[in-house]
Amino acid sequence: MTSSAQSPQCADPIGVFDSGVGGLSVLRALRAELPHENFVYLADSGHAPYGERDDTHMIERSRAITRHLSAQYGIKALVMACNTATAAAIHVLRQEHPSLPIVGVEPALKPALAHSQTRRIGVMATRGTLGSAKFRTLLESLNSQADFVCQPCDGLADAIEREDANKTIALCAHYISAIGQFGTKNGQVDTLVLGCTHYPFARQHLLALLGPDIALLDNGEPVARQTRRILRTLAPPDAPGHCTLLSTGDCSTLQRAARHWLGLDGPVESIRGV
Numbered sequence: 598m599t600s601s602a603q604s605p606q607c608a609d610p611i612g613v614f615d616s617g618v619g620g621l622s623v624l625r626a627l628r629a630e631l632p633h634e635n636f637v638y639l640a641d642s643g644h645a646p647y648g649e650r651d652d653t654h655m656i657e658r659s660r661a662i663t664r665h666l667s668a669q670y671g672i673k674a675l676v677m678a679c680n681t682a683t684a685a686a687i688h689v690l691r692q693e694h695p696s697l698p699i700v701g702v703e704p705a706l707k708p709a710l711a712h713s714q715t716r717r718i719g720v721m722a723t724r725g726t727l728g729s730a731k732f733r734t735l736l737e738s739l740n741s742q743a744d745f746v747c748q749p750c751d752g753l754a755d756a757i758e759r760e761d762a763n764k765t766i767a768l769c770a771h772y773i774s775a776i777g778q779f780g781t782k783n784g785q786v787d788t789l790v791l792g793c794t795h796y797p798f799a800r801q802h803l804l805a806l807l808g809p810d811i812a813l814l815d816n817g818e819p820v821a822r823q824t825r826r827i828l829r830t831l832a833p834p835d836a837p838g839h840c841t842l843l844s845t846g847d848c849s850t851l852q853r854a855a856r857h858w859l860g861l862d863g864p865v866e867s868i869r870g871v
């Protein structure tokens with residue numbers, strides 16, 4: 598199970614993956630909640646973006662990544678830090694790895710319900726997430742309590758991944774205006790769900806467009822708390838945890854994002870064959 602190359606400081610890590618840098622928004626919450634745990638983060642940028650691909654692609658990628666993280670790192674739990682992959686593949690992974698604790702991420706509709714006063718809630722997510730049976734079931738269970746305006750955001754995760762600020766701002770503006778009128782009066786959208794783990798990295802652009810009265814909600818912190826709950830063993834609190842960073846694509850993108858958003862300076866290992 599555990600790779601002989603694994604160093605003692607990386608023992609029993611928690612595996613975390615996304616199509617690219619987006620899952621770093623979840624890793625940031627995980628490290629805050631579980632500072633002594635080791636993590637191995639895999640950015641599948643060689644096969645991204647996920648959001649406009651079909652379920653077969655998502656299931657194949659999720660399987661290959663889980664196999665790799667289990668065989669090479671002996672992960673003690675897996676966090677699917679991607680809404681799109683979770684929607685398409687978490688049931689398959691749970692069936693195929695019954696003894697591996699697996700946590701997924703889904704758009705924060707329930708927290709949004711608890712927050713919204715106007716009962717009109719915008720949801721930005723990938724086409725894959727919004728079209729999934731898992732999301733539809735979640736939405737159907739809640740849509741008698743509020744109006745959810747769901748907006749597929751084609752290209753937005755990719756623009757964030759490419760660090761293309763102009764395109765990111767233009768797409769945010771476009772999708773926000775498609776959702777409708779934001780504000781705190783009756784009939785206006787007062788809460789926006791960021792239903793893709795890349796979108797928290799566009800938070801400052803969204804805030805500039807929407808103003809301070811609109812709540813932007815993601816699920817990083819609830820996922821981190823859920824991960825703590827399902828862990829069978831916690832790392833001893835004697836040293837800060839270590840993060841190993843892997844990429845199936847361009848390592849420099851992950852390196853820059855990890856440094857910028859998490860202050861992580863370690864090298865990124867290329868794993869193109871996975």
Ligand code: DGL
Nearest residue numbers: 616619647648680681794
């Ligand atoms: N970050 C991913 C999500 O949460 C998907 C981004 C993409 O590759 O389209 O859905």
